[in-house]
Amino acid sequence: MAAPQASTVREPSSSIRVFRRVIAIIIVVTFSLAAAGGIIVLLGDIESELTFQVVSTTALTGAFSVAAFCGATLLGRRAQWFGIVTIGLAAASLALSLWFLWGDPPGDETLFQLLYSLILLTAVGSVASLVLLLASTNSWPVRIALALTLGVLSLAAALTLVTIWIETAWQSDWLMRLTAIVWILAALGVVVVPLTSLLLRKGKAATPTSSDPMSDSASSDSASQSSGQASPAPHLSASALHRLEAAARAQGVTADELLDRLLDADDRSAPGPQS
Known part of the structure; x- marks a missing residue:
């Protein structure tokens, strides 16, 4: 019987775990301070420019903190x-x-074009990070769908960047239609790929393969238990061996000799067949 294969999943290193924890702390502290500031200014004059700036800062900090957290989920992978x-x-x-x-x-x-471009790339990057996190690469259909989804997302971002940096692009009707179609396909892939990966993963967990040695041993154990046969233990436990050796040393004999004595004494004490 072949031995089960070891898992190939890599555990993140200690430095990666520390870096991920630091990022999470920074996100929580920054967003908490921004939220507290927003609540404080809303208790005062809500029509002032300061209130607008603080509330906008809270919203921006929360949105980009979520994007940063999406990227942080890929650390160690x-x-x-x-x-x-x-x-x-x-x-x-x-x-x-x-x-x-x-x-x-x-x-x-x-500067405005640069700001719009950075916001677009951040949004696409956070969505792609979640897709990479949720999609399993153990199935080749999922791998193909994942590659297509990331490609369509990149194409949609590139077409949108063209409309941001080239003013005359807005006057092209076919470019606007193409950009909208590509974004629809990208949204479809973002939803379908993680769900398909999750369904395939649950299907494999629910139906174990017949070549799995663990499932074979489990089925044989259940069969032996249902027939009323108790499977003998293959070896003594470490504690039992230690106790046996200690008792043998106390009597000045080996463990095998002590075991033979005990077995012989048990045989002699056993009642013979009654006539």
Whole structure:
């Protein structure tokens, strides 16, 4: 009987776990402070510019914290580089948004285009991170669907970036139609791929394969128990062996000799067949 194969899932290193914990703490503390500030200013004059700025800061911090958390879920996995990029995009988008909200940036159209581009890429990165996290790569149909979904998401982001940086692109009717169609396909893949992976995973867990040695042994054990036959223990436990050796040393004999004495004494004490 072949031995069961060991799991190939890699456990995240201690540095990755610490980094993930630090990111989670930063997200929780930052969002909590922003939420507290929003509540405080809402208790005062809600029509002031300060109230608008603080409440907007709370909303921006919450949105980009969720995006950063989506990227942090990939840390310690094969696609952790994508998670790190998503976290960087979320941080850059939040910093630029707060600069526009609290500072006095120049009225250059390029800065607005950069802000819109960063927000778009952060949103796409967070969604792709969740798809990579939820989709299992053990099934080849899921792997193909995952690759297609990520490709369609990239194409949708690229087409949207074209409309952001090229003003005349909005005048092209076919480009607008194509962009909308690609986004619909991307949304379809984002929903279908994780659900399909989850259904396949549950199906495999519910129907064990006949080649699984653990399932074979479990079925044989249940069959022997149903027939009333008790399977003997293959070996003594470590504690029993230790006690046997200690008793043998106390009597100055080996463990085998002590066992033979006990078995002989048990045979002599057993009552013979009655006539």
